[in-house]
Amino acid sequence: MHGESRTRAARPSAILIIDSPEKNADLYYRTHFLAPDPIVFVETKEGRRLLLASDLEFGRARSQADVDRVARYALYARRVARLRKDKRRPEASEVVAAFLSDLRLRRLAVPARFPLRLADGLRALGVRLETRPDPLFPDRAVKRPFEIAAIREVVRSTEEALGAAVAAIRRARIRRGRLVSRGSPLTAEDVRGILHRALFDRGCIAERTIVAGGNQGVDPHDEGSGPLLANAPIIMDVFPRSVRTRYHADMTRTVVRGRASPRLRAMHAAVREGQEIAFARIRDGADGKAIHEAIQSHFRSEGFRTGKRGGRMEGFFHGTGHGVGLELHEAPSISGFPCVLRAGNVVTVEPGLYYRGLGGVRIEDMVLVTRRGCENLTGFPKDLEV
């Protein structure tokens, strides 16, 4: 499912976010403050940033948050409580409304996913809220140098982890069509464990990493499980987050231990060529939809058809790429919908082909969009047979 599409250009207006900074990348982006519980953030039209924090967060917010002022939630809560007779605990909407009233803000832009109950409460108190379509801060898609450095670092860790996983697959012996390591079947879980441990050792957290062999790989979101087969593709899609910087990497390789059939080799070659088509076209100002369609058309011309078979999609039926940063999936999106790439975007390039009986092939790199082209941040080999 996709977010609501953009209906008009955002006018400058004050912005209100109420969320946990640990769960809301926009909030962290704007404040560099981390807290488990919800916090109230306001950015005025003039760019002044304010936080309304509980007593439990106040001290830390004042010393750590990259904002102009931190106010106390408890102060406004007490003021609301004083103004009425019952002893009910003040609703969050009442407290926030009192805070906004102090700031003389009666009309604010909020994120598309602003919580409805708070919105209903604020609107009932006369605050006008208008959702802004995603992305809330379009600038977030254009990475600054320190963000690019953070991404390079987590990409490097991911490559090292993939190196360990590929080495384990390469070392595996083949017995009755299955991979065997030290006398036991080498499983998807084993390889996932190798990836996760290597990432942990490098300060990264990964979960639900895809290690999907054979037909499991035909469902792009199947995590994969059980013994890995020889002579069949194994998709490894790794998307860790650096604990320290909070930036993500996203990278996929498909390997075969043993021999790949000619058809599988052709699939793999077509997917690599699909990537090259994107690399040649990605640059500041390029149209994501045109890139996606060029790859689709390349697959068609190579005889790899996309469509339903037996009620399930086969071929190339997902997007070509997406932005990566504080969120694993963020703007821009390279897919069948229009999008203009900008220098500073960091996007994945991840064409794939999936056919039951053959398995799946996906290759995913991350590239930095530049004025005249792109820089591939991923240097990991793309050999099919290992």
Add this chain to the structure above:
Amino acid sequence: MHGESRTRAARPSAILIIDSPEKNADLYYRTHFLAPDPIVFVETKEGRRLLLASDLEFGRARSQADVDRVARYALYARRVARLRKDKRRPEASEVVAAFLSDLRLRRLAVPARFPLRLADGLRALGVRLETRPDPLFPDRAVKRPFEIAAIREVVRSTEEALGAAVAAIRRARIRRGRLVSRGSPLTAEDVRGILHRALFDRGCIAERTIVAGGNQGVDPHDEGSGPLLANAPIIMDVFPRSVRTRYHADMTRTVVRGRASPRLRAMHAAVREGQEIAFARIRDGADGKAIHEAIQSHFRSEGFRTGKRGGRMEGFFHGTGHGVGLELHEAPSISGFPCVLRAGNVVTVEPGLYYRGLGGVRIEDMVLVTRRGCENLTGFPKDLEV
């Protein structure tokens, strides 16, 4: 900040959730389905559960989700597109409205944090949405046997990790008032690393674990950093999630390497007694507020005052406990606000005292509320000096 309080009893009505199951514990609780991207969930008044899934999730949803039916998002999107002349991509609200119309649902309850933009879109299309105050599924606070088993398991892993951390602190030598391990200062980061590695080895993910020595511990949300001091309290607050079961543990111990001052020992004893007050009172039907106030009053009577000093809170200024399960913080909450405990609740008991100059002391166990009392799920020692 606190959620909106409950305004009236929830009437039975159909429920609509639109969110990523990986980020929404209610959605996972009801479907046992995991996916990174948003999915549409409907539960009818009669308890029928339906999902509306993208083509990318459809197959997996059908085989894995614990629901009665999975419908295709793309089908409804095409229907919406056919009904109009422009070529705009159908808004998610239009697609969901078409799905709800098929189900003859025009009035639904949604979670407090239902995304506003979707809600505005659905309401504009005539769908009536009313937010339900948290918790959306009050049953979630009453743990079923398999949930209790999952929690016991992650508690056990947490105790083992704490065991490794305490052992490292115990092994440390004291040099010029600092802890030293193998010739280098033993830091908060080192101890955090020991905890995280031990948890990783047990299939758990932990992040931002608190290891806060001396005055750092006075801010209950300070993660802690730098060399650890001898003769001063070190708070370790560990709250991992099991990757496999998704259930959390939450546990805190405060230790001193070296000698604790008499005042610090008295603080630690008072906090332990605070826990005992809770353990003696917790049972099915008990009032959380009365428990919290009994601990407050115990601290007062022992001479440990709560209030502001130099603009910062000192004493005991957070809640006594909270539910733990698929979320780290969930219902019920044992604090200054009314709440009735129910058999099957799993809650933390975590009184604490914080004074600048002395440091912080917090001890946190997890207990299972039973008909006639409670069972402490945590068996880890509570010695102050190690």
